[in-house]
Amino acid sequence: MTEKLLYEQDGAVVTLTFNMPETRNALTDHDLCDAIVAAMGRINHDQSVRVAIVTGAGKAFSSGGNLKHMKEKQGTFAGDAVAVKDGYRKGIQRVARAMWECEVPLIAAVNGPAYGAGCDTTCLCDIRIASSAATFAENFVNVGLISGDGGAWLLPRQVGLSRAAEMSFTADPVDAETALAWGLVSRVVAPEELLPAARALAARIARNPPRQLRMAKRLLREGLNTRLDSVLELAAAYQGACHQTADHDEAVDALLEKRGAVFTGG
Numbered sequence: 508m509t510e511k512l513l514y515e516q517d518g519a520v521v522t523l524t525f526n527m528p529e530t531r532n533a534l535t536d537h538d539l540c541d542a543i544v545a546a547m548g549r550i551n552h553d554q555s556v557r558v559a560i561v562t563g564a565g566k567a568f569s570s571g572g573n574l575k576h577m578k579e580k581q582g583t584f585a586g587d588a589v590a591v592k593d594g595y596r597k598g599i600q601r602v603a604r605a606m607w608e609c610e611v612p613l614i615a616a617v618n619g620p621a622y623g624a625g626c627d628t629t630c631l632c633d634i635r636i637a638s639s640a641a642t643f644a645e646n647f648v649n650v651g652l653i654s655g656d657g658g659a660w661l662l663p664r665q666v667g668l669s670r671a672a673e674m675s676f677t678a679d680p681v682d683a684e685t686a687l688a689w690g691l692v693s694r695v696v697a698p699e700e701l702l703p704a705a706r707a708l709a710a711r712i713a714r715n716p717p718r719q720l721r722m723a724k725r726l727l728r729e730g731l732n733t734r735l736d737s738v739l740e741l742a743a744a745y746q747g748a749c750h751q752t753a754d755h756d757e758a759v760d761a762l763l764e765k766r767g768a769v770f771t772g773g
Contacts, residue, residue: 512542513564514549519557519713520706521550528565533573534624534656535583540598547605554772557713557720559609560705561632562616563625568641571623577650595655599624603657606631607728610721612712616705617641617692622680627654630661633724635692636708637683638701643691645671646678664731666691716754716770 513524525532550556563569576582583594615632622644629635647654663671666689683695696704722745730738749755753773761768
C-alpha cells in the first residue's frame with residue numbers, strides 16, 4: 508500500500524510529504540493523521556533533525572476535509588454529534604497539537620491549494636513559502652462548517668483579526684501574492700523553485716546549533732501567550748543552559764577565528 512505520508516531525511520533536514528493526491532491530500536484521513544502525529548514524535552526524539560519541510564504531493568497542498576466522507580458520514584464524520592466530536596479530537600485535532608508541539612522549525616512549502624484544514628495546517632508551521640500556484644482559503648462556511656482544527660486561534664495570529672475574519676466569513680480564496688502582502692507567507696516563488704527554495708532555507712537554518720534552535724522555537728511559542736516577565740525568566744534559564752554547551756564555545760571560537768562553525772549538538 509502506498510504510504511500516505513512520506514518521511515525523507517537528508518542530513519539534518521526532514522521532508523514530510525502528504526501523499527494522497529487522489530484526495531488532494533485530505534487531512535481527515537485517520538491513517539494520515541496517525542502518520543503525521545507519529546512523524547512529529549519521531550522528529551522530537553531525533554536530535555539529528557534540525558528542521559523539517561512540510562509539503563503536498565500532486566497539485567494541492569491539502570484540500571482539508573474529505574467531501575466524499577462528509578457526504579457519506581464516514582470516518583471522522585461518522586455517527587451522532589458526540590461521535591463526530593470524538594472523531595475531531597482523535598483525528599485532525601491530534602495533528603494540530605502534534606504539529607504545534609514540534610520542537611524543530613517547520614517550513615510549509617505550499618505547492619497548491621491549501622483549503623480549510625489545509626490552510627490551518629500551514630499556520631501550524633513556523634515559516635510558509637508559497638508557489639505562485641498556491642491559494643489559501645478558510646472556507647469552512649462554504650460546506651456548512653466552522654474550523655474544527657484550531658484555525659480560529661491560528662489564523663488571526665498570522666494575518667490579524669480583520670483579515671482572518673474576512674477569510675473566515677467569506678470563504679473566498681486568497682492567491683499567493685495576496686498571502687504575501689498579508690503576511691501569511693514570507694516568500695512566493697515559481698512552482699519549480701518551491702522545493703529548492705524550501706531546502707535552501709532549511710539548510711540555512713540547519714547549520715545552526717540544534718539544541719539552541721529548539722529552545723529558540725520554544726521561546727517564540729511561549730511568547731505568543733505568556734507575559735514578558737515570564738518569557739524573560741524562561742530565557743534566562745535557557746541562556747544559562749546554552750552558555751554551558753560545547754556548541755556555544757564553538758560558535759564564539761569560530762567568530763573570533765573568522766571561520767565557519769561546526770555544531771555537533773554538544
